[in-house]
Amino acid sequence: MDALVQWYSEQPVEDERIARSATAQQRGGDAWAYVDSAVRAGSGLDIFKTTPQGFGEHVAQHDPARVLREIDAKRKLLALDAEHERIDRETIEAESEHARPLVSLRP
Numbered sequence: 001m002d003a004l005v006q007w008y009s010e011q012p013v014e015d016e017r018i019a020r021s022a023t024a025q026q027r028g029g030d031a032w033a034y035v036d037s038a039v040r041a042g043s044g045l046d047i048f049k050t051t052p053q054g055f056g057e058h059v060a061q062h063d064p065a066r067v068l069r070e071i072d073a074k075r076k077l078l079a080l081d082a083e084h085e086r087i088d089r090e091t092i093e094a095e096s097e098h099a100r101p102l103v104s105l106r107p
Helices: 003-025 053-061 064-104
Strands: 033-035 038-040 046-048
Touching: 003 064, 033 053, 038 053, 046 053
Parallel strands: none
Antiparallel strands: 033 038, 038 046
C-alpha cells in the first residue's frame, strides 16, 4: 500500500470520531443550515448563534452528516481500488503463466 492510500485510509478515522461526537450531541434532524446569522442543526439547536455569513455557510455545508457520507464514499473508493489492484495482479499472473510456453518455443 503506498503512502497516499495509507494516509487516505487512516484520515477518515479521526474525522468520523469527531463527526459522530458532534452528531451525538445534537437532537432531532441531522442537516445543518445557516439561518438568521446562526448555524442550526435540523432540530433547531443553534451550533453558532452569531456567525458571519461566509463562515456560517461553510460550517453548515460541512455538517457531521455530510462528513459521515463523505467518509463512507471514501471507504467505498478504497475498496474499489483494492479490488482493481487484486484483479490487475491476477491478470498479470495469468498472462505470465500463458506466456511461459511461448518463451520455450523460441529458437
